Amino acid sequence: MSRTASPLAPTTFLRRNAGKTIPLVIVITLAVMLVQSIIALINSIPLSIRTIYGYSSAFLAVSPRLDPSLTPTLVEILKDKPPVEMDRYMLCRGSSAQVKSIVGKWPFAVMAMEPGDLKYYLGRQGVSKIEGRLPQVGAAEMIVSRPVASNLGVKIGTILLKPEDNENFSRKPVKVVGIAETDRWLMLGDKKYYADSQPIPLDFVLAFTKNINEQSKFDYWAEEKLKGQFAQVFAYHQIKKQSEEMFGILYRILNAVILVLVIVITFMMGMLMNIYQTQRLVEFGLLQAIGFTKTQLLKRVISESILVIIGGWIFGLIVARGLLIIAKKVLMDPQAFALETHRPLRWIFRTQWRLRIQSLFLWRFSSWR
Amino acid sequence: MKPVLVADSLSLVYSDHGKEVFACQDISLSVNEGEFVGILGPSGSGKSSLLYLLSGLKNPTSGTVSFEGQNLHSLDDNSRSNLRLRKFGFVFQQPYLLGYLSALENILTVSQDRDFALELLNSLGMKAKANRLPHELSGGERQRVCIARALVNRPSVIFADEPTAALDHKNGKAVVELLNQHRGNGSLVMVTHDISMIEQADRKLTISESRLIP
Numbered sequence: 001m002s003r004t005a006s007p008l009a010p011t012t013f014l015r016r017n018a019g020k021t022i023p024l025v026i027v028i029t030l031a032v033m034l035v036q037s038i039i040a041l042i043n044s045i046p047l048s049i050r051t052i053y054g055y056s057s058a059f060l061a062v063s064p065r066l067d068p069s070l071t072p073t074l075v076e077i078l079k080d081k082p083p084v085e086m087d088r089y090m091l092c093r094g095s096s097a098q099v100k101s102i103v104g105k106w107p108f109a110v111m112a113m114e115p116g117d118l119k120y121y122l123g124r125q126g127v128s129k130i131e132g133r134l135p136q137v138g139a140a141e142m143i144v145s146r147p148v149a150s151n152l153g154v155k156i157g158t159i160l161l162k163p164e165d166n167e168n169f170s171r172k173p174v175k176v177v178g179i180a181e182t183d184r185w186l187m188l189g190d191k192k193y194y195a196d197s198q199p200i201p202l203d204f205v206l207a208f209t210k211n212i213n214e215q216s217k218f219d220y221w222a223e224e225k226l227k228g229q230f231a232q233v234f235a236y237h238q239i240k241k242q243s244e245e246m247f248g249i250l251y252r253i254l255n256a257v258i259l260v261l262v263i264v265i266t267f268m269m270g271m272l273m274n275i276y277q278t279q280r281l282v283e284f285g286l287l288q289a290i291g292f293t294k295t296q297l298l299k300r301v302i303s304e305s306i307l308v309i310i311g312g313w314i315f316g317l318i319v320a321r322g323l324l325i326i327a328k329k330v331l332m333d334p335q336a337f338a339l340e341t342h343r344p345l346r347w348i349f350r351t352q353w354r355l356r357i358q359s360l361f362l363w364r365f366s367s368w369r
Numbered sequence: 370m371k372p373v374l375v376a377d378s379l380s381l382v383y384s385d386h387g388k389e390v391f392a393c394q395d396i397s398l399s400v401n402e403g404e405f406v407g408i409l410g411p412s413g414s415g416k417s418s419l420l421y422l423l424s425g426l427k428n429p430t431s432g433t434v435s436f437e438g439q440n441l442h443s444l445d446d447n448s449r450s451n452l453r454l455r456k457f458g459f460v461f462q463q464p465y466l467l468g469y470l471s472a473l474e475n476i477l478t479v480s481q482d483r484d485f486a487l488e489l490l491n492s493l494g495m496k497a498k499a500n501r502l503p504h505e506l507s508g509g510e511r512q513r514v515c516i517a518r519a520l521v522n523r524p525s526v527i528f529a530d531e532p533t534a535a536l537d538h539k540n541g542k543a544v545v546e547l548l549n550q551h552r553g554n555g556s557l558v559m560v561t562h563d564i565s566m567i568e569q570a571d572r573k574l575t576i577s578e579s580r581l582i583p
């Protein structure tokens with residue numbers, strides 16, 4: 001009983017009226033969770049793109065357009081005075097397959113290489129070890145990396161490409177014989193098998209810089225140099241850019257939804273606070289009669305409201321983060337889906353912005369009396 | 370005798386659907402230091418209105434109130450609030466207390482002087498119940514807490530608006546006696562419709578139909 005804090009401290013009222021304070025905090029918590037879940041989902045799309053196509057940051061790929069016989073010319077152009085030291089050029093074959101993302105199926109490249117190139121490539125992608133073995137020369141066999149295996153539910157022995165499967169097509173059934181341990185998403189086959197089974201001999205070029213940090217610099221240079229050639233360039237930075245454009249409209253819609261949601265929630269909270277405080281008019285009248293100024297009473301109401309809102313917010317952030325982490329572990333990770341659970345900066349930015357609107361509303365509501 | 374509170378031709382007019390209603394009409398009075406002024410009047414005669422004017426809670430339609438020579442209505446809102454907090458004490462018709470604060474905490478809303486607050490509770494026979502919440506007290510006990518709250522800042526003037534209305538006669542008289550005993554050097558202005566409540570007053574005035582009767 002020997003508290004030095006004034007009995008009129010905002011915390012005293014909130015604590016002693018827990019029956020009203022707690023439901024308010026819970027409503028705010030739920031609202032924050034809702035908003036954060038939506039933001040997490042939105043952020044997960046670009047994260048999925050970076051995750052699934054991250055492998056392409058390790059090299060530059062160039063394929064000839066229309067005329068397969070152009071490939072040697074393209075190699076010559078790429079070898080002509082590159083801005084950084086190069087490590088390797090290789091010729092590959094390829095086909096397409098599909099992987100699952102949180103927003104549906106996405107196309108993925110199966111790349112077929114000669115054994116020596118394949119070993120180099122695996123090293124480049126940071127593969128530490130392989131369960132099973134590498135494909136044999138000329139055999140209808142392939143290896144995938146661990147995330148792809150989880151994503152598609154593939155085990156050693158699974159037939160992944162089939163003649164009757166339009167999305168994952170191959171002339172013969174292609175069996176998975178190895179799983180590479182790496183975070184990168186990879187599907188790799190044997191070049192001889194592809195050469196034997198594909199009627200058009202279309203080789204594409206992979207170019208690797210000596211220093212992996214300089215790959216992007218080389219990619220920009222090559223892109224510029226190949227302008228006007230019958231060549232299609234695949235660089236990581238393009239994939240990132242294209243994907244952002246691809247989902248641009250979706251982002252805008254979701255942002256609008258969040259904005260509306262935030263306005264509705266803010267309004268609701270303002271109303272709740274207003275009802276909450278209106279029940280105390282007798283208290284305010286009494287305090288004003290015995291000598292408290294309107295400003296003092298208003299300050300008190302506002303600090304109480306802000307405490308409730310900030311409390312609810314922090315609580316909501318913590319609970320939402322916890323739930324997202326659990327959702328990621330339980331629902332997403334088993335299929336190697338990406339889920340953005342931590343982008344605090346972005347989140348804090350949005351939070352502050354919302355708080356500002358909220359205090360504005362509160363201020364208006366409180367000044368009505 | 371030095372006057373602390375002087376009212377000069379106070380009027381308060383309410384407008385009731387465009388019709389003017391006088392709650393107070395041309396009231397002049399002065400309250401001396403340490404004096405107990407009892408004002409008697411029937412219901413609706415303007416007693417509460419007069420107290421609101423004297424204590425600066427309401428602005429008069431015409432006339433002035435000065436406290437220690439200062440015109441209350443020339444002060445801005447904040448200074449007037451401050452004056453009420455430090456120099457005036459209030460006891461209302463109903464024993465209004467903040468329900469989520471204990472008896473002692475209710476007194477400490479207006480003062481930091483914990484020792485004096487406890488001393489007052491003690492002399493009002495409430496020490497043992499200092500930590501109870503208002504709903505754990507009887508009406509008379511609650512009104513005693515209100516008295517302690519009104520006295521804790523050692524006010525120059527205490528305003529009491531029928532502080533006994535919520536109590537039975539015996540308890541009502543006891544409350545008035547306590548208020549009178551413990552007001553120290555403060556003046557007491559009490560309005561009531563029950564003459565026996567102001568037996569101890571130094572001066573008794575009567576208000577009827579919004580006017581003081583000479």
Ligand SMILES: Nc1ncnc2c1ncn2[C@@H]1O[C@H](COP(=O)(O)OP(=O)(O)OP(=O)(O)O)[C@@H](O)[C@H]1O
Nearest residue numbers: 383385390391392411412413414415416417418419
């Ligand atoms: N806000 C108001 N608007 C209009 N008329 C009012 C208002 N407040 C009070 N009155 C009128 O002013 C007159 C005096 O009211 P007041 O409350 O001062 O009486 P009172 O003597 O305190 O009565 P009671 O003993 O019942 O408390 C009454 O006729 C009342 O109807």
Ligand SMILES: [Mg+2]
Nearest residue numbers: 416417418530
């Ligand atoms: Mg009255």
